Amino acid sequence: MAMPRHLLRTLDLGPAALTRLLDLAAHLKADPFSRAGVLRNQSVVLYFNKPSTRTRISFETAIARLGGTPIAVGAAELQLGRGETIEDTARTIARYARAFVIRTYGDQDVARFAAASSIPVINALTDRHHPCQSLADLMTLRERYGSLKGRRVAYVGDGDNVCHSLVEAAALAGIALAVACPRGYAPAAEIVAEAQAMARHTGATIAIGDDPAAAVAGAEAVYTDTWMSMNVPESERAARLAAFAPFQVNAALMARARPDAIFMHCLPDHRGEEVTAEVVDGPQSVVFDQAENRLHTAAALLATLCD
Numbered sequence: 001m002a003m004p005r006h007l008l009r010t011l012d013l014g015p016a017a018l019t020r021l022l023d024l025a026a027h028l029k030a031d032p033f034s035r036a037g038v039l040r041n042q043s044v045v046l047y048f049n050k051p052s053t054r055t056r057i058s059f060e061t062a063i064a065r066l067g068g069t070p071i072a073v074g075a076a077e078l079q080l081g082r083g084e085t086i087e088d089t090a091r092t093i094a095r096y097a098r099a100f101v102i103r104t105y106g107d108q109d110v111a112r113f114a115a116a117s118s119i120p121v122i123n124a125l126t127d128r129h130h131p132c133q134s135l136a137d138l139m140t141l142r143e144r145y146g147s148l149k150g151r152r153v154a155y156v157g158d159g160d161n162v163c164h165s166l167v168e169a170a171a172l173a174g175i176a177l178a179v180a181c182p183r184g185y186a187p188a189a190e191i192v193a194e195a196q197a198m199a200r201h202t203g204a205t206i207a208i209g210d211d212p213a214a215a216v217a218g219a220e221a222v223y224t225d226t227w228m229s230m231n232v233p234e235s236e237r238a239a240r241l242a243a244f245a246p247f248q249v250n251a252a253l254m255a256r257a258r259p260d261a262i263f264m265h266c267l268p269d270h271r272g273e274e275v276t277a278e279v280v281d282g283p284q285s286v287v288f289d290q291a292e293n294r295l296h297t298a299a300a301l302l303a304t305l306c307d
Contacts, residue, residue, distance in 0.1 A: 010168035025300035039068025062299035134165035149174035154219035159187035180215035
């Protein structure tokens, strides 16, 4: 499968395109300025309608390493707030920039941008998808284990956008993924179904359950995310903390994984909630490797879509 024109979700990639991206990311990690001409004398617009640390800084740095100029704007800095349509905004930006990176709430807004855009559009996080994070996750796993096919990964916690993209990434990469969420907080059934359809072609397995101990048993990597995503109202905090308490990743749960298992988190983490300090700050944690790999996968994605 050829590279897609845009990256709106992880499943937009096929297995071959995913491997190509990860190979390039590894190359750019070893030789960061080897593709410095890809964006020379060009700009990339970064639109952030949600707060960001890793996504914004990794993309701005990646653009600079590729020779380009990042232009970061927020919702209040565009005419969208004064009634200009998404389509007109997308068509205008395409006359100026080489690519458009968007971090916002609704997936439909991203789809509208992409449909109207003549330049590549990259989803840098929506309420349902976080494809850029999943690329960094796979890169981190591949660095640790040398290959992805057949790796046993457990995700414990909220079936949120990070979980959705991890499910799709696992399906593409041939990973055996076990997801455990409290009842009522599982990943969206349609996303799981689409991933399982892909898994039938790659040998991956995607299992969804509600028993964290069973999911983690024998895992080579244990992954979790915040229980309070950006789209979750604060009024739900008490109910969520109660529902998710048995799903905390602590030393006892990690002990059920393989002795050499790694701990993964997209960050920011909330010590004492979804993970204990003992785990996230311990020797099994690779959370800052994941954070660094956001840079290298962003550079690979831009270089591939814009070359």
